[in-house]
Each structure stands twice: as C-alpha cells, then as structure tokens.
C-alpha cells in the first residue's frame with residue numbers, strides 16, 4: 001500500500017506517500033491505534049497498574065452507586081491516565097530511537113513525559129479520594 005520498510009515489512013502509510021493524498025482506511029487507523037494501546041499496556045508496568053486501578057474504581061463506582069457526575073469524573077480520569085501513559089510510552093520509544101546513548105535532552109524529554117503522567121496520576125488520586133472516601137466512610141459508619 002505505502003511501500004516497504006528496510007526489513008521488508010509493509011508500511012500502512014510511509015512518510016514519503018503521506019503528503020501525496022494517499023487514502024488511509026479508517027479501519028487501519030483504528031487497528032494501528034489499538035495495537036499501540038495493546039503494546040503500551042503489555043510493555044509498561046505503570047499502565048498495568050492504571051488498568052488495575054481503573055477496574056477497582058469501576059467496581060467501587062457500581063458498589064457504592066456513585067452519581068452521574070462522579071461517573072463522568074472517573075471515566076475522564078481513566079481515559080486521561082491511559083492517554084498520558086501511552087503518550088509517555090511513545091515518547092520513550094522515539095527518544096530511544098533518536099538517542100540510544102546518554103543525552104541531556106533525552107533525559108529531559110523522558111523526565112518531562114514521566115512528569116506529565118505523574119501529574120495526571122496525582123490529579124486522578126485526588127478525584128478518587130473526593131468521590132470514594134465519603135461514601136466509604138458512610139458505609140463503614142452504617
């Protein structure tokens with residue numbers, strides 16, 4: 001479709017053909033994005049921890065019958081964490097490609113990407129505390 005890589009693996013769309021108006025099927029775009037998410041979850045411990053936290057939050061949400069605004073906050077936090085960790089994984093891969101050896105800019109890029117994921121995780125933790133602690137306390141007191 002769009003040429004081959006040096007090791008003969010087909011590009012869905014190469015940088016060369018990108019600007020020439022070549023059609024790119026929506027199904028291919030979804031399949032590549034899904035593969036990226038799957039690979040990130042498989043390779044990144046932090047994403048697997050996020051997935052476990054998401055399952056716990058959803059179970060608590062059903063168990064404690066949280067309201068619609070709380071569900072919206074939980075869903076946004078889960079989506080934000082998966083997005084940030086996946087972008088962090090992408091940045092790590094690009095940095096490793098561009099700078100396999102030590103470089104101060106590589107360090108800064110990776111530290112900033114990790115910092116973004118940490119900021120999202122801290123915000124999600126606070127949101128989780130605000131949503132879940134009051135009903136848990138009420139449940140324990142009853």
Ligand SMILES: Nc1ncnc2c1ncn2[C@@H]1O[C@H](COP(=O)(O)OP(=O)(O)OP(=O)(O)O)[C@@H](O)[C@H]1O
Nearest residue numbers: 046088092099100101102103104106107110111114
């Ligand atoms: N090429 C490099 N040059 C300079 N420092 C680097 C380089 N690669 C990694 N580092 C430093 O090592 C840290 C860990 O990098 P690594 O690639 O192991 O990420 P990681 O442990 O998978 O991070 P995360 O937990 O965010 O997924 C980076 O945050 C950075 O400070």
